[in-house]
Amino acid sequence: MGEFELIRRHFQRPGVALPGNVPLGIGDDCALLQPAPGFQLAVSTDMLVESRHFFPDVAPQALGHKVLAVNLSDLAAMGARPLGFTLALALPAADEAWLTAFAQGLFALADAHACPLVGGDTTRGPLNICITVLGEVRAGQALRRDAARAGDDLYLSGRTGEARLALELLLGTGWAIAHTPPDALPRLRARLERPVPRLALGQALAGLTHAAIDLSDGLAGDLGHILQASGVGAELALAELPLAPDLQALPEAQRLDCLLNGGDDYELLFSAPPDARAAIEAAARTSQTPVHRVGRIRAEPGLRVLNAAGQPVAFSTRGFDHFK
Ligand SMILES: Nc1ncnc2c1ncn2[C@@H]1O[C@H](COP(=O)(O)OP(=O)(O)OP(=O)(O)O)[C@@H](O)[C@H]1O
Ligand SMILES: Cc1ncc(C[n+]2csc(CCOP(=O)(O)O)c2C)c(N)n1
Ligand SMILES: [Mg+2]
Incomplete structure (x- = not known):
């Protein structure tokens, strides 16, 4: 041939x-x-x-x-x-x-x-x-990284971390093998190899939302791109991040790393003013996409990750970088 x-x-x-x-x-x-x-x-x-x-x-x-x-x-x-x-x-x-x-x-x-x-x-x-x-x-309705404003709510479609856990399992990483259900690999592998692009949600949000990004390098790192482009900071509420059942038994540090620095998630992270809450819920419904409100955009620069008590959690962003 x-x-x-x-x-x-x-x-x-x-x-x-x-x-x-x-x-x-x-x-x-x-x-x-x-x-x-x-x-x-x-x-x-x-x-x-x-x-x-x-x-x-x-x-x-x-x-x-x-x-x-x-x-x-x-x-x-x-x-x-x-x-x-x-x-x-x-x-x-x-x-x-x-x-x-x-x-x-x-x-x-x-x-x-x-x-x-x-x-x-x-x-x-x-x-x-x-x-x-x-x-x-x-024209004028694209969801840009530079459009987040202080006071916006921060939303996440679906959930993060499973693709990264699949990657660690396939690499034979000890903590992943020790703390993941034995039958989880096929479903986790599907999350790594068969991501679902959130097209219906994205189109429903056009003209409604302020900023958006898709998560390829890790939630925290990709959120950093929005914050930098928009000249703002953010708070992420850990208790509001949906946790996949297969991540539940991971030690806390690794669970946090999968959730926030995972990579290969291909979910949407976006910001919208509080008065758009009902419209965001409607967009999630019509596009049949789970959406969670996971934080807030702040005027103060930087990312703060908060625990269930509202206290800052020590955390370092390690977004995927091909040359680091
Ligand atoms: N070689 C290049 N020449 C010109 N622009 C580039 C080049 N590589 C990347 N870019 C641009 O830099 C920006 C960031 O690129 P990047 O590949 O990180 O996109 P992303 O959407 O953040 O991640 P992903 O590639 O995982 O979707 C994009 O606007 C992209 O078009
Ligand atoms: C074999 C293997 N090793 C590592 C990874 C993880 N990985 C590679 S590139 C990337 C970021 C997105 O890429 P880009 O920024 O180039 O779009 C991630 C999370 C993988 N999926 N497979
Ligand atoms: Mg992208």
């Missing part, structure tokens, strides 16, 4: 019609996309590299899902609706079975969000997968 045969067989889908806002997809020098009038184009790129973002033995179907999911999560964090995506692939070999399974995982998620593959690039090399997503958001 040559390069063009590979693309034709696995990524061009002649039977699948393109939506009206994609007048031209795979096959020319560029794809053409048409955002609706009054909408802005939202663009984001995320790359997954073998042994850095995923283990070499990961199921190709899960990988196809995850590489698109982490990109869609960035659109969700801006309140954007997906229009389409491009796929840049470096593959060590043209492995038919691997490509079939990868494409299955990829297109299952793409189809669920009506987000077509519109182009890409394919080369031989160490396994490396890069997606660029394109979305649209009504």
